[in-house]
Amino acid sequence: MTFEVGDKVIYPNHGLGVVERIETRTIMEMTCGFYSLRMLDSGTIVLVPIDNVEAVGLRRAIRDDEVKKLFTLLGNGKIDNHQNWKGRFKDNSDKMRTGSIYDVVDVLKNLTFLAKSKNLSFREKRMLDRAKFLVVSEISEVVGDTAETIDQKVDKALDRCMVNHERAIARAKLAKAKTKSRPRARTTRRAVRAS
Numbered sequence: 001m002t003f004e005v006g007d008k009v010i011y012p013n014h015g016l017g018v019v020e021r022i023e024t025r026t027i028m029e030m031t032c033g034f035y036s037l038r039m040l041d042s043g044t045i046v047l048v049p050i051d052n053v054e055a056v057g058l059r060r061a062i063r064d065d066e067v068k069k070l071f072t073l074l075g076n077g078k079i080d081n082h083q084n085w086k087g088r089f090k091d092n093s094d095k096m097r098t099g100s101i102y103d104v105v106d107v108l109k110n111l112t113f114l115a116k117s118k119n120l121s122f123r124e125k126r127m128l129d130r131a132k133f134l135v136v137s138e139i140s141e142v143v144g145d146t147a148e149t150i151d152q153k154v155d156k157a158l159d160r161c162m163v164n165h166e167r168a169i170a171r172a173k174l175a176k177a178k179t180k181s182r183p184r185a186r187t188t189r190r191a192v193r194a195s
Contacts, residue, residue, distance in 0.1 A: 001053055001054065001058070001059065001060075002050075002053075003019045003022075003035055003053075003058075003060075004019065004022075005019050005020065005021060005022060006018065006019060007019045007060065008060070008061050008141065009035075009037065009058055009059065009060060009061070010058070010059050010060070010061055010099060010101070010134075010138060011037060011039070011046060011048070011056070011057075011058055011099075012056065012057040012058075012096070012097055012098065012099035013096050013097060013099075013130065013134075014039055014046065015039060015040070015041055015133065015134055015137050015138070016039070016040045016041070016061065016137050016138060016141055017037035017038055017039045017040060017046065018037065018038050018040065019035050019036070019037060020036050020037065020038050020045075021035075021036040022034070022035055022036070022050075023036055025047075032049055032050065032051060033049070033050040033051075034047045034048060034049055034050060035047070035048045035050060035053070035058070040137075040141075041133075041137065056099070057097065057098055057099025057100075058099065059099055061138055061141060061142055062101055062138060062139075062142055063142070064142060064143065066142075067139055067142055067143055070101065070102070070105060070135075070139065071153070071157050073102060073105050074105055074108070074109065074135075074154065074157035074158060074160075074161060075157040075158075075160035075161045075164065076161065076164060077160075077161050077162075077163070077164025077165040077166075077167065077168050078109075078165075078168075079109050079110055079113045079161070079165050080106065080110050081110075081113070081114075082110075085121070088110075088114075089123065089124065089127075092107045092110065092111065092124075092127060093127070095107050096127065096130070096131065101134070101135065101138055104131050104134050104135055105131075105135060107127065107128075107131045108128065108131040108132055108135055108154075108158070109158065109161055111124055111127060111128035111131065112128065112158050112161075112162075113161075113162060113165065115128060116162065132151075132154065135154060136150045136151050136154055139153075139154070
């Protein structure tokens with residue numbers, strides 16, 4: 001994937017940046033090209049080796065037509081529920097590093113759900129805040145709306161997600177209860193027939 005000066009790009013776990021320059025530098029007797037990115041939230045300059053773009057997950061921001069899909073995903077009620085803190089943290093950290101906004105949405109949903117039932121650790125709280133920032137800032141940039149407005153829309157989608165998740169759990173419990181009650185009814189009928 002190649003970029004040009006002025007392109008808006010997403011640098012995993014850091015957010016939205018603009019390609020300000022494409023330059024060649026010599027470091028430790030090796031000469032290679034770099035994208036010089038200015039991160040929009042902090043103004044920090046980040047150099048990304050051109051040959052390393054795919055490895056670090058540098059990508060273009062999502063398109064307008066993907067925003068609706070993203071909000072559908074935010075509200076769908078599908079949440080990974082890890083019981084093990086270590087496994088959960090590793091999975092979420094791996095997703096944050098991919099650079100995929102869809103993986104970041106999964107982390108946002110999972111940690112929001114968890115935060116409703118217990119206090120998050122300091123590291124998970126930071127990850128939740130970062131995931132929300134990344135989602136809100138990218139959508140805000142794509143649709144040209146304020147971060148505050150997008151933040152409210154994301155919160156509504158997350159509320160919808162929690163409701164849909166609870167409904168899915170209730171449906172699963174009901175289906176399980178129906179399945180358990182069916183074999184008993186058959187056993188009773190067999191006992192009646194035998195007598």
